[in-house]
Amino acid sequence: DTAVSQTPKYLVTQMGNDKSIKCEQNLGHDTMYWYKQDSKKFLKIMFSYNNKELIINETVPNRFSPKSPDKAHLNLHINSLELGDSAVYFCASSQESLRGGYTFGSGTRLTVV
């Protein structure tokens, strides 16, 4: 029944490792997003995909690579993890016709040690 699901919920890893976070939505939305929430709670968009096509790519290090195999999935792969990557990563989806109208996943808390 979960509308937007992310896995894993928690991820602890060492510097230099490569990790992936998965996101799936069953709402039939055509747009998916990745947001990063830092320790000060600020929410910043990273990427947006519409029907599997990248439409927004904010100023994000190229160690971060999103992949959308279909419009229901948007995964985030991170190479060579750094301490500063520690944050909560939220996936969201929306229907373009609603101009926003986000539904968020429950977040993935990434801790790099």
Add this chain to the structure above:
Amino acid sequence: GIQVEQSPPDLILQEGANSTLRCNFSDSVNNLQWFHQNPWGQLINLFYIPSGTKQNGRLSATTVATERYSLLYISSSQTTDSGVYFCAVWSPNAGKSTFGDGTTLTVKP
């Protein structure tokens, strides 16, 4: 890009009190949402309100798009209302939602 300012940044209330949270934005928007991030980190959609007024129980929201602001009213606050409240605006030029920095609400018993 569009600027979104929320006020106040922090708010402490006694249980049962009322409060008003404000969201100002610097450009025309097609949509505005209010979210509540609870102490467990979940982001819950409260209102999808591009204009006008909506009510849901003790919460209500008003957006005046022509004057570029929205208000979230919380009446008879409860401890479970604690958390961070975000507004997010959808700008047609940006093609994405931009979030304000949030208002952290603490309701004391």
